[in-house]
Amino acid sequence: MKQSLAVLAVLAFLAAAVPAVQAHGGHDHVMGIVKAIDQQAGTVLVAGRYNKEVTVTINNDTKFLRGTAAAAASDLAVGMRVVIDADTVDGKQVAKEVKLGTMTKPPTAADTAAPKQ
Secondary structure: OHHHHHHHHHHHHHHOOOOEEEOHHHOEEEEEEEEEEEOOOOEEEEEOHHHOEEEEEOOOOOEEEEOOEEEOHHHOOOOEEEEEEEEEEOOEEEEEEEEEEEEOOOOOHHHHOOOOO
16 A cells, blocks of 8 residues: 555656656656547647647557556546656657556546547
C-alpha cells in the first residue's frame, strides 16, 4: 500500500513537470493528463504543464505498465495521468512505453465523444 502511494505521488509530481523533456537513453518523456484518444489514428493527446498539448502515436510495439505490472492499451482512459517514454520518428512522438497513473476525474460523455468533423 505504501509503495502504491509512493508510485502515485511520483507520477503526480512528474505529471506536473514539463510535458516533453529529454530523458535518459535518448527517449523523450511526455508527462501529463490524457485529453483525447483517437483509436483510428492510434494517437493519444496529452496535456502537460501549462496545458501544453502533445500528440503521441501508440503502436503494436508500445508497452503499457501500471506500477510494475503489465497493462493493456484498453486500460488507457481520458483523464488519466501518464508518463510516456517516446522516440521521435519522422517528426512524430512514438510511444515506447506508457506508464499509467490515476484518473484526475471520471470522464464525462463529452470527454469520450469522438471529435466533431
